[in-house]
Amino acid sequence: MSDTTAYSKKTMRVLLYLQQGELTEHQIYSFLASRVKDEQNSSVLRRIAGEELGHAKIWQKLTEKEVKTNRIKFWFYSLMALILGYTFVLKKMEKGEDKATKAYRSLITEVPQAKQISEDEDRHEQQLLAMLDEERLQYVGSMVLGLSDALVELSGTLAGLTFALQNTRLIALSGLITGISATLSMASSEYLSAKNSGDKNAVKSSMYTGIAYLFTVTFMVLPYLLLESYAVALGIMLVVVIIIIMFFTYYTSVAKDLPFGKRFFEMALISLSVAAISFVIGILVKRFLGIDI
Known part of the structure; x- marks a missing residue:
């Protein structure tokens, strides 16, 4: 019996939601990395994108399903980044993670590793975001x-x-x-x-x-x-x-x-x-x- 059959329908929906979210953010960070001229900032964004892809793969192993990027979210944040700057958009994305945090908490009972993944993600991304140095913010x-x-x-x-x-x-x-x-x-x-x-x-x-x-x-x-x-x-x-x-x-x-x-x-x-x-x-x-x- 596969691991996915052990999860309830509600848990599976949460896992798929998180998987799509991580994949979408991977696409957003990758897009921004390709647009940023400063090599240091581009490198930071590529590292964040890599971490998001790694998280998406973890969820994919649990769901055993492939998901598509949320195109509306991708284009919205990409456009906002071009207008207001990527630091603003990335920090806005981080501040809007309440729904994802609740999703992680709801998983802990059935997916114990969710707590560690959530803590790792928060710690790593905050460290990386602190490294960003966008000119307009200076x-x-x-x-x-x-x-x-x-x-x-x-x-x-x-x-x-x-x-x-x-x-x-x-x-x-x-x-x-x-x-x-x-x-x-x-x-x-x-x-x-x-x-x-x-x-x-x-x-x-x-x-x-x-x-x-x-x-x-x-x-x-x-x-x-x-x-x-x-x-x-x-x-x-x-x-x-x-x-x-x-x-x-x-x-x-x-x-x-x-x-x-x-x-x-x-x-x-x-x-x-x-x-x-x-x-x-x-x-x-x-x-x-x-x-x-």
Whole structure:
């Protein structure tokens, strides 16, 4: 009698699920390894891929069946890696292993070796992931600088201009001029700061700062370019601010293993507080100066 006949149907389904998961992750890691230019990172990814394939073969011996890769999962994570970076995706995959962990636990009674395999996999993959050194993560500080400065400065500027001008086209024009000028100024300041600190990659630091700033400016000004109502544009702009803060905070919290909640609320509170103060200033300036556009 084969070993597979000793397993219940539920256990067999779990084994096949784990087998497919390991095979799919092997394909994802292999794909990323072929795309990464840095040889050290590529080597780490190939090692992880090899371990995943080894785990898949262990499960295959128990199930005595072949499974196919989960193509949807493969393409989804591969695309996300190309957009957000492979370190983010790999750590996201590791953080989303709750279902697999429960599956391992459910197997221990019938498949005793499942506990050891699970522990080995967690230990090995965490060690390997810690070895990854993705370039964009080295410049997260520069991106945070550009992003946070743009959010605080421009949200305040646009909020103040909204009531002072009450014309979406004029607000958008003023916002773009201010935003582009501030982008160049911020990138230049980051370059000089990094250069004076002896950073050999001062140009890259300034580029990441400038790109983050310009990206933020574009999305914050966009509502004023598309809408006629300045009040609605202001509301959407503030929603955009929250979304940008949420997205980037989540990205850095996953990629760099940082807490999400505190950092998100702190940044959101600062940006919205500055916007509110600037909005009041815009009202006061318009009223006391008697300017009517």
